[in-house]
Amino acid sequence: MKPKAEILVVDDDAGLRAALSDYLSEAGYAVRAADGGRAMDAALSARAADLVILDVMMPGEDGLAICRRLEGRAPVLMLSAMGETTDRIVGLEVGAADYLPKPFEPRELLARVRAVLRRPEPTREAGGRPMRFDGWILEVEARRLTDPDGRAVELSFGEFALLATLAQAGGRILNRDQILEGVHGPLTENYDRAVDLGVSRLRRKLARQGQAPLIETVRGVGYRFRPAARS
Structure with missing residues (x-):
């Protein structure tokens, strides 16, 4: 049996973390969650991830800074309420594999997750x-x-x-x-x-x-x- 892809959801919003975790788990992925950069580091030290879903606007270390230092460790799908074109370009420029503005349809998130995970094929x-x-x-x-x-x-x-x-x-x-x-x-x-x-x-x-x-x-x-x- 092909192993499940590992996804780590990093967001300071507990409700959104739970919703994304449930939705992606139902889609067949192994999902973990973290409320910020420090918890993410601990999770990745314990076990690598195939994809990190990362919110931009978080207290303390923001998603852009986290994405920069994640370079080479795992592909990143960034989520942000900032929908301006320049904000999306910045997200891609710091190394994100993809960028999805909030609010978004769960089906679109799932499609983008699948697209990013398929790229190595x-x-x-x-x-x-x-x-x-x-x-x-x-x-x-x-x-x-x-x-x-x-x-x-x-x-x-x-x-x-x-x-x-x-x-x-x-x-x-x-x-x-x-x-x-x-x-x-x-x-x-x-x-x-x-x-x-x-x-x-x-x-x-x-x-x-x-x-x-x-x-x-x-x-x-x-x-x-x-x-x-x-x-």
Whole structure:
């Protein structure tokens, strides 16, 4: 039997924590809950999670700060009553896998949870073999990037998903809609600025003296990964 995915709900609202826990448990997930960053740390130390559902507005350490330090430990689905586009971009920029404004329909939350948890599947279909380009090594299944000098490069979940989406496109030009779908799933609303900011940040981490940028801007269309990545 396939093990249940582990979800950790982090919210200071006890009523919402209980409601989300009950709803996701009924959907077949193993759910734990925490009322803030400290309780979340204790829960993750005891057992890893496949997904953290994290509220932004909490007393003390807020969700954005928690999301930044969760980088690499678990994908994060952020929940927030702040529905402005800029707020959502910030959520994605700090490394969240997806962002859902409150109030939301429980069915939409469930759809986004399923979408985030499904994302690793294509890498297993590809056999998990490393991709190599211009001396770089990208291990998609292991979520690891190594530079030509053999040093590991730290990337957020969003940055890693963006790099993998571009590298796996096989040199094809991807428009912003295609990139957003690859990075955040088909339910993501179209935030062109989030894509542009993500590409800019990723370029800085991939920049090497004397080497042309690995991500090429195709004006009026989108972006293309310049080198031919090979397995």
